[in-house]
Amino acid sequence: MVTPLNRIWHTKKCTECMSDFPVHKDWQTQPSQCGPCRLIAQKYVDAVEYLLKESASNASRETRQALLELVQEAGAIYQKKKLDGEDPRRAWHSVERKLAHTIWSDKNLRKLVLLTIKELKFQARGDARADKRNQNRSARLLNGTRRWSG
Numbered sequence: 001m002v003t004p005l006n007r008i009w010h011t012k013k014c015t016e017c018m019s020d021f022p023v024h025k026d027w028q029t030q031p032s033q034c035g036p037c038r039l040i041a042q043k044y045v046d047a048v049e050y051l052l053k054e055s056a057s058n059a060s061r062e063t064r065q066a067l068l069e070l071v072q073e074a075g076a077i078y079q080k081k082k083l084d085g086e087d088p089r090r091a092w093h094s095v096e097r098k099l100a101h102t103i104w105s106d107k108n109l110r111k112l113v114l115l116t117i118k119e120l121k122f123q124a125r126g127d128a129r130a131d132k133r134n135q136n137r138s139a140r141l142l143n144g145t146r147r148w149s150g
């Protein structure tokens with residue numbers, strides 16, 4: 001017998017962006033934020049940059065190419081927003097959110113990025129230099145001065 005979908009999935013309101021998102025009843029930790037917001041909170045852009053580095057990646061060529069295209073598109077949108085006079089930080093946040101939605105809605109990309117976030121965290125834990133690198137990455141994120149976002 002098939003359990004009706006609404007018995008295993010219910011809807012929660014994201015505490016960050018206030019959108020509704022599905023939560024599975026069997027999940028051990030019930031998230032309070034939607035997928036894209038969780039990606040943003042975990043600094044997913046760092047993972048994306050990491051994946052785009054030739055040597056560092058367990059991503060396939062095709063996946064890396066798909067990511068690269070997304071990132072280039074995001075970079076172009078960011079530049080355009082800045083040229084249009086939008087506040088750079090604001091522009092960056094909207095581009096970051098749009099990219100998070102795109103990645104979250106693609107099953108393969110989502111899996112890969114989540115895995116990489118885990119990997120980077122793991123590295124950071126055991127390695128002071130990695131910690132420093134993570135700090136630098138975070139600083140760049142705050143400044144919105146990423147290589148690809150200008």
Ligand SMILES: [Zn+2]
Nearest residue numbers: 014017034037
């Ligand atoms: Zn959200």
